[in-house]
Amino acid sequence: MTNAVLTGLVLGGMYALIAMGLTLQYGVARIMNLSYGEFLIGAAFASYWLFTGWALNPLAGLAFVIPVSFGISYLLYRVLLTPLVRRARTRDALEVDSILATFGMMFIVQGIMLTMFGGAYFSYSFLAIPVKIVGEVLALNRLIAFGLAVVVGLALYLTLTRTRIGTSIRAVAVDPIAAQLVAIDVTRTSALAFALGGALVASAGVLISMFLTFSATSGVVFTMKALIVVVMGGVGNLLGCLVAGLALGLSEALVATFIDPGLTLAVNFALFLGVLLVKPAGIFGRAQR
């Protein structure tokens, strides 16, 4: 029981971190990014490559992966997605366009990874040292990943609530048109939020690669879980990500331990539907439209 709860908490923490990036991309930049999980796997492969090829510690690798993915995401938004934002007349039209564009992008990134690494599963052993915590044994790499997820999440929260740029990001999330009235450059802020989301998912990818096996095609599952967490928690809400992410991780771990590990996705969707039947806008979402 304790073990299941601990595993669930670690997993939930990772889900929350992944979802925070997506909530920035979807809540602020209004891009429903279906290729999101592919970038997570991309970062996992980068970390694998740095670790096995250059013997670089994944934690040190973060210092390399995060800025690169920030840059890639920024360029992606500026080059590929800004035309869609300009073309879209309404928010719904942008949603449809961004879904289609990122759906295509998902196959491109997946295709690149498939040609480079093939379809096999990859993993590497880093800090797989057993650690005792409240009477249960847990691998050190999971604990470190969880700790770093907490640090990154907290840093993001403080940035968004305490700094000027964070405030402008939140303003764009609330209303992109009204934000222009107080001299916020919406295009730039959106690009920044999208790139921040990309950096977050890349850091999550590096952390996850330390303790999970992954393959070129396993990004879809992460996209799905991130989407579920974001919508379940309420779009654009960091606290919602945290609560929904932990709920998802815990329920998954409990079901995997006590019922069957093959039913995790079913639990995810059941939880998702259950929450939405009661609160269609998500746990912390405000009713819109």
Next chain:
Amino acid sequence: MSRTQMTTGAICLAAVVALAFVPMIVDAYHLALAISLLQFTVLATAWGMFSGPTRYVSLATTAFFGVGAYTVAVLGEQLPWSLVLLIAAVIGAVMAVIVGLSTLRLSGVHFVIFTFGLAELVRQIVVWYEVNKTRVLGRYVFVDITQNDIYWQLLALAVIVFGSGWLIARSRFGFALRIIGEDETVARHCGINVTIAKVALFTITATFMTLVGAIMAPRFTYIEPSIAFNATISFEVVIMALLGGAHRLWGPALGAIPLTLLFDFLSARFPSTSTLIMGVVFLLIVYALPSGVVGLWEKLKAWRPSASNVRGAQA
């Protein structure tokens, strides 16, 4: 019925009759290609019938396709063929009603997320059931269905799909759907029950997709969940419908034909990079042809007379 309508009807009838004779003329390779063409034409048209007017992007084609194929794998040897098809259709319809009722009442995002995961979800449940209850994973399909039968069944289904699409477009139901596509709030104020209309349309089109899967199942011979619920099918269907133009009944078919040929060529020549190339083709279509070939054609047609009008006004 006007004269042009009657000629169009006659041409369509002649085309169907001509297509029905294809299996007697061509060799096995070209028959297989014709089957793929028909398969994707039906799938893309069914996709366009729902996503065109309502503008909800469904990524769940393969979930229904797989359910159809898997039903045949389970029941194919025990029951007569027509009954198997009927059961597959019913299962697909029930699944569509459940998905539709639980997500279509909410905004479009929920629907996209749910359909995005639906194939994976159904696959996982099927695997779980097979591993724990029946203890077989992967089944052989031994039914007495030839390639020619598959072809004719798909052709019949294509006729039914186009026929029902044509009827829906001319009914009150189709009119209601167009209003929903334009503006859902307006539709609700007109007294249209938006949820029922959307769920009904989703169910009809999903049933067609399930039937395609059921009809195609004998071609696989061996079916396991990862084959039946192959995500590439959802992807290919969306891109085909988009290339053709999902807002017209004929649009998706126009996209399905060239892209089926292209993907067939790609998977034979460049098996390792085909995913990448397909992604690039997809993006090109999304950016360059947002309303498809049909949309481009309509724009060109609308542009020419208006240009002469302008000149006339100036003179």
